[in-house]
Amino acid sequence: MAQVTFGDRATQYRTIRVTHQVKTNLDRLTQEVATGHTTDTAKAVAGNLTPLAGMKRALSTLSSYAIANTEAELAATSMQSVLSTISDYSSEMGTTLLTASQVSQSVTTNATASQARGQFDAIVSAINTRVASRSLFAGVATDANPLADTDTLIADLRVATAAATTASEVVAAVTAWFDDSGGGFETSGYLGSTTPASAFRLSDRERTTLAITAHDQEFRDVLKGFAIAALVDDGVLSGDEPERAQLLSLAGQQILTGEGALANLRSRIGAAEQQIELAKTHNAAEIASYETAIGGMLEIDTFASASALTQVQTQLETIYTITARLSNLNLSDYL
Known part of the structure; x- marks a missing residue:
């Protein structure tokens, strides 16, 4: 059975894309934990922005x-x-x-x-x-x-x-x-x-x-x-x-x-x-x-966001660790 694999260049682009996504999530969660408010205003008000x-x-x-x-x-x-x-x-x-x-x-x-x-x-x-x-x-x-x-x-x-x-x-x-x-x-x-x-x-x-x-x-x-x-x-x-x-x-x-x-x-x-x-x-x-009313509309579960932030930090650290190991691979070491 044939196995589909990624070439080196495709792997590099995929790693960049995943890293960018994780960093974006990290920035978003950091802001939310710091302010206590969601960054996705439309989602928080179910698309009805008029009252806000x-x-x-x-x-x-x-x-x-x-x-x-x-x-x-x-x-x-x-x-x-x-x-x-x-x-x-x-x-x-x-x-x-x-x-x-x-x-x-x-x-x-x-x-x-x-x-x-x-x-x-x-x-x-x-x-x-x-x-x-x-x-x-x-x-x-x-x-x-x-x-x-x-x-x-x-x-x-x-x-x-x-x-x-x-x-x-x-x-x-x-x-x-x-x-x-x-x-x-x-x-x-x-x-x-x-x-x-x-x-x-x-x-x-x-x-x-x-x-x-x-x-x-x-x-x-x-x-x-x-x-x-x-x-x-x-x-x-x-x-x-x-x-x-x-x-x-x-x-x-x-x-x-x-x-x-x-x-x-x-x-x-x-x-x-x-x-x-x-x-x-x-x-x-x-x-x-x-201010209290607006805060109530945009308020988030800070505990859940803090937990998600920890997970994203771990993800980013894992990506950096794998990238570092891959960069040290050398074909001559296996010949």
């Missing part, structure tokens, strides 16, 4: 909301930090100005006014804070500083108060500059947009808007008080010590009044922070739910 695709799409959407939540949280936290800084400066400086005004001595007046000017610089710098290269208080004009620098503000106010001869007249001129529609603050002091920044979409059901800009009256009221005190440092009413002391008193009162109004802004941001936190918690729960 829907859950993965929902998971992707929730992940994008998670990014938006993080951005919203960063913006709200940064805004709250800036307002806290302004509030701290205002509380301290307001009291200091009122105390200094009672002394009515040029040395005290000059030192206190100089301190107020420094804090005015710090407050304007804080309001111009940027997070991730975006201004916090410039509305939709996130690429612009909301306020002009303090040198510009003081220069404009110096012109506005040039005709003033009493503390009350200086305050009236500064108030008009800040508060009048189309006045100096709106034309050259505020550089941002009056349109609030776009809302953050926290989920498919919720949005939050941090609709606070340096154009808001609460900011103007605080800036007004510091600007009045800074004008004393700039030399307004120079030589009239009683009126300069009175100006510090009026500046202190204005700052404390403005500081109280800041609580309204901080409360609004606090409400937004709470909304963001709740949305984050809800989205995280949904993400966990979808």
Whole structure:
């Protein structure tokens, strides 16, 4: 009876094919044991991929909301930090100005006014804070500083108060500059947009808007008080010590009044922070739910896969051993 055998070349190709198949199985089983999920998704869902695709799409959407939540949280936290800084400066400086005004001595007046000017610089710098290269208080004009620098503000106010001869007249001129529609603050002091920044979409059901800009009256009221005190440092009413002391008193009162109004802004941001936190918690729960459901659909028997992996490793080792032995065969050894 004739016997069919493989030639050397055919044997080589067969060995390569078997080795490749075993290596492929080894890679597949290694991945499955490592992840606990099957690599054959279609087989796991019996060919019906629609539910799985829907859950993965929902998971992707929730992940994008998670990014938006993080951005919203960063913006709200940064805004709250800036307002806290302004509030701290205002509380301290307001009291200091009122105390200094009672002394009515040029040395005290000059030192206190100089301190107020420094804090005015710090407050304007804080309001111009940027997070991730975006201004916090410039509305939709996130690429612009909301306020002009303090040198510009003081220069404009110096012109506005040039005709003033009493503390009350200086305050009236500064108030008009800040508060009048189309006045100096709106034309050259505020550089941002009056349109609030776009809302953050926290989920498919919720949005939050941090609709606070340096154009808001609460900011103007605080800036007004510091600007009045800074004008004393700039030399307004120079030589009239009683009126300069009175100006510090009026500046202190204005700052404390403005500081109280800041609580309204901080409360609004606090409400937004709470909304963001709740949305984050809800989205995280949904993400966990979808991940669990997807994991359940693709889950494998890890014990069976580990056993199969051991068998495939043994197969591969056997192939390598046989190949090594065959490569050492020499016809002359048998002649």
